[in-house]
Amino acid sequence: MSFSISLIVNGSPCDVELDDPRVTLLDLLRERLQLTGTKKGCDRGQCGACTVIVDGRRINSCLALAVSHDGADLLTIEGVATGDRLHxxxxxxxxxxxxxxxxxxxxxxxxxxxxxxxxxxxxxxxxxxxxxxxxxxxxxxxxxxxxxxxxxxxxxxxxxxxxxx
Amino acid sequence: MKTFDYVRPSTVVDAIAAAAAPGAAYLAAGTNLLDLMKGGVVSPKRLVDVTRLPGLDRIERLPDGGTRIGALVRNADLAHDSEFAKSYPAVAEALLSGASAQLRNAATVGGNLMQRTRCSYFYDAASACNKRSPGAGCDAREGENRLHAVLGWSDACIATHPSDFCVPLVALDAVVEIEGRDGGREIPVQFFHRLPGDAPERDSVLEPGELIVAVRLPGEARTFAAHARYLKLRERTSYAFAVVSAAACLKIEQGIIKDARLALGGVAAKPWRAREAEDALIGAHPDAAAYRWAAEAALAGAKPSGNNAFKIELAQRIIIRALTLAATGTPARIPALPASPFSSAAGIPHNV
Known part of the structure; x- marks a missing residue:
């Protein structure tokens, strides 16, 4: 089964084909979108290393299925600075x-x-x-x-x- | 994680039909379910994503003064809804004492009721666990069991229910609204979770395919708002499950306790309503002797399920402390460390 989802990632629209419903937002960011700033620590919601902001709320991306977040607006560490000016x-x-x-x-x-x-x-x-x-x-x-x-x-x-x- | 079919229905009726398939499970935020799936503790064949079902994300004031909380309301949104927190302060404090900010931002009201025990033998697929695998046995009985149940446990299972939120809900007579193939029904939260008996695999009275759509607090529950606390002892100050917790709600008039509500967390497979303690409090003066009497009544039927006899004394001390704090009065703002014994009102010693 394959799923098409559309996201906004750090302000840019992004269409993704998922071949597996098990992909978490964390794995999507790191493995499919090469945004490796978001870290995989425990992968079980205990450490917070994977925290991203989804639709304005901070969540653990390791415990969020990508397919369930079709249409979401994601902000990751790669998107917080303005050019060379740090957040x-x-x-x-x-x-x-x-x-x-x-x-x-x-x-x-x-x-x-x-x-x-x-x-x-x-x-x-x-x-x-x-x-x-x-x-x-x-x-x-x-x-x-x-x-x-x-x-x-x-x-x-x-x-x-x-x-x- | 084993793979699964994924469906995202857009109506409650379609969701219930989709969840009728054997091995189906509802997915809301997934903060507990995905963790369990990653550990191989549960392996649903189909996930029915309910996050887009319309109308389940509202907090509504009812004509009778009660409040209806949609099953998809996020824990953080409920706790920070100022009208809700003012009306049901023990519920808000319990919510804010649970998990972390990130998890509270995701986790839903319905999901909180449906979360599974954190017994480490349930979580460890290599251990025997009657809840995970009926008839397999219980490695907790002879294992690390200092945090396990002291009330309502059975030879088959000594696990505890981990929710904070459910503890004041039970104290305040909240009701769960359920939809299923045969229509809707409702049941008090107090009777929603099951004691293990000889079927610990069944956490609740939900039938396969049934869906929680809302939790309702009666109007009467807000009459305790002036004297309502949740107190939770943890092994670290924040982001930990309760060793023991208590929701205490009082109505005090002319120096007499007119009504009392008391429930415990971390002591049983369900949030534990302590009715004998409530009866002991009604008509008493709000003082240390009454609280001690109530605490003893609440734990009268307790017995250790392992190396955890200390929890019986600890639960009594937490009850006394929670009642003392409730009688002092609900603080104007939820403490910086919600529900923490280290966030005490002035004049109440830490070492009660």
Whole structure:
């Protein structure tokens, strides 16, 4: 059985023929679209390395069947910078050393972007830690990650205020 | 993962017809089902994708003051619906204490009721498990069983139900709306999940092909909103299943408990309504003696299923703590660490 699906991936329309219904969004991105920034850690929804934003919501792409997401709008780590200009969350991760080996970082950054959009954590470090608990970092860069998320939240709020002023 | 046929019907009637085939399973977000399929724990021959069924993604206020939650409403959307969270704060707190933000963004209300136990022997295809493979035996009985059931278990199965959401639903008399080939029916959430008995392979009373379309909270449930908490002890502060949890909802008038609701999670194969404890609380003063009495009543029938006698004492302490917090009053905002014993109200010690 084969399935045709249409997606928007990082702003570009993308038609895919699937020869197998078992393909997850994660495998579609990595193996079919060569977007290997999204990482496969546990592949079971426990580590968060595969986090992407689908229709505006951060989810685990390893537990999402591609065929079920026909028509979805995906944002991955490859789509967050503007040319050479890093996304404020990417920049904040560098500033605050929010990584060591870097394997979990794309998932951390996509999760942080989702968290900031959701707007429930704001400037509360406890709420940031709770909101980021679905992303494990085996190097233990959590302190830097929390600082980065708080800093990026403030920077993005400032940009929004300037834009609306 | 074994392969399967995939169908995506566009009406409830077509979905029910498609799911009548032997070996068919409904797929919503798939956050539990795909995990189970990857592990070879279940191998459906056909997935019936219900995510595009119309009208199942709404939260509706009913004329009698109740709330109808469509089966496809995402956990995060329900918890963050401000009117819902204000009316049913213990439900919102339970939802936000479950899984991770990513999973809550995907997982649905119907799927939450349908999730399977996290017993590691159920998950390990090389272990004997009566739930996974009826008649195979239960390796949990002589295995790592400190987190297993202390109420309602049988020789065939000692697994627990993992849901947080279902615990306050049971306390608040929520009802499941079901559609099937022979039409619709409804059943209280309290009677939706089954105790294992000698057929642990059947988690719920759903018949093959039946579909959850909504969960309904009665109008009366919102009358507990001023004193409603969910408390959940985990082995880590966030993103872990309950060792033991409790939903406690009180109505207090002139210093007397007029009505009480109490349910436990992590102790049985179903969310456990503690009616004897509720009866013990009604008419009492909201104080430590009443809570201790209620806690003892709730666990009176408990017995260890293995190396887990500690859970009986722990459940009583969680009940006392949840009742104490509920009596103190529902916080204006859900705590930063939802349902966590480490997110205490001022003046209540951590080591109750």
């Amino acid at each position: 404020p969350v990417q920049a904040a991760f560098i500033t605050h050393d929010g990584l060591q080996c870097g394997f979990c970082t794309p998932g951390q950054i996509m999760s942080a972007i989702g968290l900031i959009q959701e707007g429930h954590a704001a400037d509360d470090p406890e709420r940031v830690r709770e909101g980021m608990s679905g992303n494990l970092c085996r190097c233990g860069a959590y302190a830097g990650i929390t600082e980065a998320v708080l800093d990026a939240t403030a920077a993005m709020a400032l940009t929004d205020r300037r834009r609306s002023a």
